[in-house]
Amino acid sequence: MNQIKGGVIPQEYVPSVDKGIQIAMEQGTYIGSPVVGVRALVNDGSTHPVDSSDQAFQTAGLGAFRATYDKAKPIALEPIMKVVVEGPTEFQGNIFATLNQRRGVIIASNEDGLFSVVEAEVPLAEMFGFSTVLRSLTQGKAEYSMEFAKYGKVPQSIAEELREKYLKSKQEGNK
Numbered sequence: 001m002n003q004i005k006g007g008v009i010p011q012e013y014v015p016s017v018d019k020g021i022q023i024a025m026e027q028g029t030y031i032g033s034p035v036v037g038v039r040a041l042v043n044d045g046s047t048h049p050v051d052s053s054d055q056a057f058q059t060a061g062l063g064a065f066r067a068t069y070d071k072a073k074p075i076a077l078e079p080i081m082k083v084v085v086e087g088p089t090e091f092q093g094n095i096f097a098t099l100n101q102r103r104g105v106i107i108a109s110n111e112d113g114l115f116s117v118v119e120a121e122v123p124l125a126e127m128f129g130f131s132t133v134l135r136s137l138t139q140g141k142a143e144y145s146m147e148f149a150k151y152g153k154v155p156q157s158i159a160e161e162l163r164e165k166y167l168k169s170k171q172e173g174n175k
Contacts (some may be wrong), residue, residue, distance in 0.1 A: 020061025087142025102126035
């Protein structure tokens with residue numbers, strides 16, 4: 001957002017500041033993933049007749065982002081999938097249990113005689129291998145579908161693990 005008053009930064013350089021911030025957001029310094037949900041505000045600055053350029057203002061935007069990113073207390077997000085499992089009612093308990101083991105949140109459950117439908121929100125990272133497990137639990141009688149629902153906060157323990165892995169890989173890259 002541009003709140004420059006009095007022309008302390010010429011208008012042609014404001015997009016360069018934004019571009020620098022966008023470059024910094026492509027790979028955040030928390031876990032190395034893209035950054036979303038940021039609002040940046042340009043409210044002051046200065047220019048120099050010789051040293052001012054598009055590149056200089058891009059660098060300024062990048063530096064401003066990096067200087068404030070960790071102070072903003074970033075959080076890691078993960079894709080959450082809407083999962084719908086359809087199968088015989090006799091296996092409904094097993095379906096609930098396996099969804100809960102995968103950090104799933106049961107949203108709804110409907111029974112229609114011998115058939116039941118379970119809706120849940122489950123992190124995508126936990127869904128790998130789900131079809132094989134579901135087939136085993138239900139003797140091949142249940143099926144599921146999933147679609148993207150939203151992004152959700154990663155649990156703190158997993159976020160710390162991701163952070164350590166990112167810092168370690170970054171440290172190894174600098175050697």
